[in-house]
Amino acid sequence: MREATMIIMAAVLGNNFVLVKFLGICPFLGVSKKLDSAMGMSIAVVFVMVMSTAATWPIQNLLLEPNGIGYMQTIVFILVIAALVQLVEIAMKKFVPALHRGLGVYLPLITTNCAVLGVCVLNIDEGYGFAQSLLNSFGAGVGFLIAMFLFAGVRGRIESNDYPESFKGIASTLIAASILSLSFMGFAGMIDGIFGM
Amino acid sequence: MKDNKLTILTNGFIKENPVLVLVLGTCPTLAVSTQAINGLGMGLSTTVVLIFSNIFISSLKRVIPDKVRIPCYIVVIATFVTIVQLLLKAYFPDLDRALGIYIPLIVVNCIILGRAEMFANKNSVVDSALDGVGMGIGFTLALTAMACVRELIGSGSLFGISLTAHLIDPMAIFVLAPGGFFTFGVMIALVNKITRGKVRDKQKQGCAGCAQAAACGQAEEGGCQS
Numbered sequence A: 001m002r003e004a005t006m007i008i009m010a011a012v013l014g015n016n017f018v019l020v021k022f023l024g025i026c027p028f029l030g031v032s033k034k035l036d037s038a039m040g041m042s043i044a045v046v047f048v049m050v051m052s053t054a055a056t057w058p059i060q061n062l063l064l065e066p067n068g069i070g071y072m073q074t075i076v077f078i079l080v081i082a083a084l085v086q087l088v089e090i091a092m093k094k095f096v097p098a099l100h101r102g103l104g105v106y107l108p109l110i111t112t113n114c115a116v117l118g119v120c121v122l123n124i125d126e127g128y129g130f131a132q133s134l135l136n137s138f139g140a141g142v143g144f145l146i147a148m149f150l151f152a153g154v155r156g157r158i159e160s161n162d163y164p165e166s167f168k169g170i171a172s173t174l175i176a177a178s179i180l181s182l183s184f185m186g187f188a189g190m191i192d193g194i195f196g197m
Numbered sequence B: 001m002k003d004n005k006l007t008i009l010t011n012g013f014i015k016e017n018p019v020l021v022l023v024l025g026t027c028p029t030l031a032v033s034t035q036a037i038n039g040l041g042m043g044l045s046t047t048v049v050l051i052f053s054n055i056f057i058s059s060l061k062r063v064i065p066d067k068v069r070i071p072c073y074i075v076v077i078a079t080f081v082t083i084v085q086l087l088l089k090a091y092f093p094d095l096d097r098a099l100g101i102y103i104p105l106i107v108v109n110c111i112i113l114g115r116a117e118m119f120a121n122k123n124s125v126v127d128s129a130l131d132g133v134g135m136g137i138g139f140t141l142a143l144t145a146m147a148c149v150r151e152l153i154g155s156g157s158l159f160g161i162s163l164t165a166h167l168i169d170p171m172a173i174f175v176l177a178p179g180g181f182f183t184f185g186v187m188i189a190l191v192n193k194i195t196r197g198k199v200r201d202k203q204k205q206g207c208a209g210c211a212q213a214a215a216c217g218q219a220e221e222g223g224c225q226s
Helices: A002-014 A025-030 A035-064 A070-095 A097-103 A107-111 A114-125 A130-159 A170-185 A188-195 B002-011 B026-032 B036-059 B066-091 B093-102 B104-108 B110-120 B125-155 B177-194 B198-203 B217-221
Strands: none
Touching: A002 A130, A002 A188, A025 A130, A025 A170, A025 B026, A035 A070, A035 A097, A035 A107, A035 A114, A035 A130, A070 A097, A070 A107, A070 A114, A070 B066, A070 B104, A114 A130, A114 B093, A114 B104, A130 A170, A170 B177, B002 B125, B026 B036, B026 B093, B026 B104, B026 B125, B026 B177, B036 B066, B036 B093, B036 B104, B036 B110, B036 B125, B066 B093, B066 B104, B066 B110, B093 B104, B104 B110, B110 B125, B125 B177
């Protein structure tokens, strides 16, 4: 239990995927203009992250490693993720059309989201077990959600302010992300402090 | 005709620089630009993948069915990424360790998929190769420039050689995450200043300037709502 909490806390705050590890920056900058689309995207990311970890971890450890073709990881993972996202979209359209209307738009984008492939590869690199991997992916997804949620709020504020002409557009967004990232650095020591590492 | 080829090659350097103008591939840009040597290594690895995937996708453009083109592109790109990954492991183990997870993530780098979809898909093999070289060099230049700034301010050195001789305390925040966002933001603002906002208009073009356009189904349906 202690370990589970630690993995999740670390993934959500200390090692926040967007603000500390720089994974999934494209959607972070692209889709964070409106709060509702930011939330839709994030929920879809959490979902796909956990699903693709559940699919790629067994493939790496039960199929690729025993056969000595661990180096096929990159190709196999990205194909599995792409196929999985397609399947999820088709299944969702058929069985839960209400959910599909909400999240469907974001699903194709997620295939090329580096955070999803990133979390799958990181789980293998860190040597996590199956349950730990799932927890880590869930935490990473929630971390993404929190970052998106906070940033969507911040961006709403930036738009209405007056700042130098050159900083209009993406430049001011990046500076705001920098300040948000600064605040997340404060969590770095917290995890170690709580769990006495 | 010769002029045309030259334009394709030099387009990526400054005018359509993938990082500073098109704002593609932001993840590796922010993540590996902590040291100049890492920026250079990442830039060159991406360039190699970009050139070969552009050549392959361009020569296969008549064979690949339109409906499944994105998965096909991804397979081609992933193959070259794996080759680069194995070569780096064998010959530059230090660089491989420093870049870590960002090497396999070249697969999902928007620059490569974006160029495949927007350029290689429609142009001849030679033009696509030139485009790959140009975009790759533009990416490498931007990444190395940003890494130089961050390394100089953040650890007082350049390409691993200490310049301040430890007389001045470096601002370590610049090699950490917030410094990455900050440096990137300031560099884009600088480009805006120099080009007097021309670049920013390009970013606002909608789907053409969107990093996700290649994978996004919305592009054909008249753009996204956000």
